[in-house]
Amino acid sequence: MLSLIRLPRVFTVHQVPKAFQEDSIISGYRHPRSSATDCVLSLFQLTNETLNIWTHFLPTWYFLWxxxxxxxxxxxxxxxxxxxxxxxxxxxxxxxxxxxxxxTFSTMSTSARHICFFFDYGAISLYSLGSAVTYSAYVMPDGWLNSTFHKYFISIAVFNTIISTAMACYSRLGLPFLHYNHDTLKRFPECQSPKLGQLIRILSFAFPYLFDNLPLFYRPPPLCVLVREGCTVNDANALHYRHIALAFLTAFLCATHLPERLAPGRFDFIGHSHQLFHVSGVIGTHFQMQAIEMDMHLRRQWLSERSAPITLSGTFGAAALCVSISLVIIYLFSLCLLRRPTNRKAQCPNGKTRGCSSD
Known part of the structure; x- marks a missing residue:
């Protein structure tokens, strides 16, 4: 049956607009004005995005299970x-x-690409908050339990995730109405300073991660051995080590664009940094879940006797607040892109128009 389906054509880096080009990826690009059907069909052909999609789509079902x-x-x-x-x-x-x-759907238009990744950034921020909520409940070191830091830990994490979403969205286009509007995309800083945009994006996710993991950085040796007060040592620490190692590997791959930078064109379809970034991130999340569940069961009696009660506002309430504000931020950054300008034709590969409406 698949042989009867005409799969969409793929293009080289010089045939697609700059907004769709990836560092050191030469070929395998989908049409920048793909239909939703073309985007879905591209899941079953080899493009430079195929494994990016599947390396996160399949783990979704594992986490749902x-x-x-x-x-x-x-x-x-x-x-x-x-x-x-x-x-x-x-x-x-x-x-x-x-x-x-x-x-999957980021190649429907330039505007769709930005909006799709705005939602992606909001989801990453929500995951950061989810980590903070569990660390506050199960992972906090013995010596930090009920401290001032512990009491305000989730509140600060909520604030960090909101700032993270806003900064990540800003890194693509700048501020709506100021740096871009529905008539023109000045694309600052991504177009004029792509490295600055990437740096802002990395920092916007790195800072919440480092804050959320402060309890973990204190728990294991050698720091715990040096302090010798309020340490938490159990079998979960080994799993926490693996999660931390994979988290730093994920950040390294995201920042360096290795290995494709060493051999442009060789890793266009299989093995480029974003695919490896997805795989290491998912495996790290798996170890994180195992470590948290182990801490949850090993420390339950001790925590129930000493820790403050877990509340609805400190768990689902914090998550709902984060989701609500992140959606408002995404809406504000997307508002200019959702308005349709007049008298503008979409540019297709090789300079030809494809009979499609403007962004």
């Missing part, structure tokens, strides 16, 4: 102790799904 397992096997409706884990699992389902959808 983990979520359903917890919901069906534990008394989540009456046991507040499970609520932070549910927040994390929901965010773990959302971020790879949002990423796979963004990579």
């Amino acid at each position: 983990k979520l359903l397992t917890v919901v069906l096997m534990q008394d989540v409706w009456h046991d507040a102790y499970t609520w932070p884990l549910l927040v994390l699992l929901v965010s773990c389902c959302v971020y790879p799904l949002a990423s796979s959808c963004a990579h």
Whole structure:
């Protein structure tokens, strides 16, 4: 049956607009004015985005299975102790799904590309908050329990995730109405200073991650051995190590664009940094979930006797607030792109128009 389906044509880097070009990726680009059907069909042909999509779409189902397992096997409706884990699992389902959808439909137009990745950034920010909620409930070191830092940990994490979404969206186009509007895309700083845009994007996600993981950085040796006060040492630490190592590997791949930078064109379809970035990120999330679940079970009695009660506002309430504000931010950054300018033709590969409406 697939042989009867005409798959969309792919293009080289010089045949697509600059907004669609990737560093050191030479070929395998989809049409910059693809239809939704073309985008879906491209899942079954080899392009430079195919594995980007599948490396996040398939893990979504694994994380969904983990979520359903917890919901069906534990008394989540009456046991507040499970609520932070549910927040994390929901965010773990959302971020790879949002990423796979963004990579699938990002070639429908220039505006669609930006909006798709705005939602992707919001989903990553939600995952950051999910991590913070579980760390506050299960992972906080013994010596930090009920401290001032612990009391305001989730509030600061909510603030960080909101700033993260806003800065990540800003890194693509700048500020709406000021740097771009519905008539013209000045594309600052991504077009004029692409490295600056990438740096802002990396920092916008790195800072919340580093803050959220402060409890982890204190727990394991050698720092714990040096401080010798309030340490938390258990079997979960080994899994936390793996998660941290993979998180730094993920950041390294995102920042360096290796290995394609060493051999442009050789890794266009298989093995480029974004695919490896997805794989390492998902595996890191897997280890993170295992470590959190182990801490959750090993420390339950100790935490129930000493820690403040887990509340609805500190779990689902914080997540709902983060989602609501992030959606407002995404709407504001997308507003200019949703308005249709007049008398403007879309430019297609090789300078030809494809009979499509403007962005």
